[in-house]
Amino acid sequence: MMKDGKTSYTRMERRDAAENRQRILDTAFRLFNQKGVEQVSMNQIAAEAGIGPGTLYRRYRNKGELCLDLIKDNVVLCFEDIDAYLEENQTEPPRTRLKGILSLFIRFRESKAQLLKGVEDSASTHRKTSGKAYGPLYEELHQLFVALFDEIYTGSGGQPNNVFRSDMLLTALRSDAYLFQREVRGYSPDDILDQLCSTFIPQP
Helix, strand or coil: HHHHHHHHHHHHHHHHHHHHHHHHHHHHHHHHHHHHHCCCCCHHHHHHHCHHHHHHHCCCHHHCCCCCCCCHHHHHHHHHHHHHHHHCCCCEEEEEHHHHHHHHHHHHHCCCCCHHHHHHHHHHCCHHCCCCCCCHHHHHHHHHHHHHHHHHHCCCCCCCCHHHHHHHHHHHHCCCHHHHHHHHHCCHHHHHHHHHHHHHCCCC
């Protein structure tokens, strides 16, 4: 009997945890859309969701983790699109494939601007301890960029630092830099794509 009782309690606990998680995510998504990620506090999310701050912080240490949970399915879909694109265009020159990846990521950034900014701000705050400036999303992109730059420069006379080049390209794609170009300079996503390609991708 005790075993059955324990099993029932565990299931109930898991169900409660799942319901709390969904309540947190729904509340955070609504508040972020209404006010922007920067203007919403963790305590406000807890209060609006009807849970204690301790419950919220046990699941999410900061808003960045919350933002990442909100967009993780979209991140997976973004990389599935990138993988499918690379598979379909594997015979294209590396310059073309790199531009294609940039185009897909810019489209993703446009659709999830607020949440990506929350993820990036959190990653920047914790980069001294993690050693990662951008988080897992950018680490994946960095690997792709380095590999394609290596292809582009194969057989060339010089040996450029493609790790550094990829870091600088990722910096240009960060929310603060990207949104500055969109909102202050007035560039469209297509304009930004063209400028990035002319700046970072060498012409044949």
